[in-house]
Amino acid sequence: MSTEETAPPVTAFMLIKTQPEWLAMTPEERVNAFATEVVPAIKARTKGVRSRFYDTEFYSTRVTDVWVWEADDHHAYQLLIDALRETPFWDRYFEVVDLLVGTENGYARTYGMDAVATVAT
Template identity: 80%
Template sequence: MSTDTTEPPVTAFMLVKTTPEWLALTVEERVHAFTTQVLPAIQAKTTGVRSRFYDTEFYSVRVTDVWVWEADDHKAYQLLIDALRETPFWDRYFEIVDLLVGTENGYARTYGLEAVTTIST
């Protein structure tokens, strides 16, 4: 039985689709936009947020990218979303298709169980 009483991080899978405006930018312009418009907004509004980005346009026409955001808690996640909404990335460069938010192994925490995981060797 698990005795961990700390709050689990909040993980958000943000499913997005690039817009023609974003695709019209060069790669250098895209990197510049992210580092000068998105990162400063996030850093100014919240702490305890990490991100990973996955390209899916090779396999899906509805969702071109999945952004995985992990926040230390619900407040950090809320501040992250508020920050992102104030940048051109929200509904200008990317259409937000869906947000899937959860906590890892929430069922195990709810029922006081060890998390069931898989290991492949």
């Protein structure tokens, strides 16, 4: 049986859809907009937040991207969302279709059990 003293990280799967304003930009303009308008707001308001980005527009028309955010705790996650809402990211460049937020292996923590997971071979 494994137990941890610290709270588990919060993981958010942010399902988003690109908006016309974002798509009207060149790829260079998009990178610049993200680097100058979104990243500084996140860095100024949060600590302990990491992200990964997945393109899904090849397979879905409702959701074009899945952004995975991992925050050290719920407060860091809340600050992240507050920061994003104050940038053009939120509702101008992207529509946030859904947020799926959880903690990895929460059931195992709740019941004091080892997590069951598969491993690639």
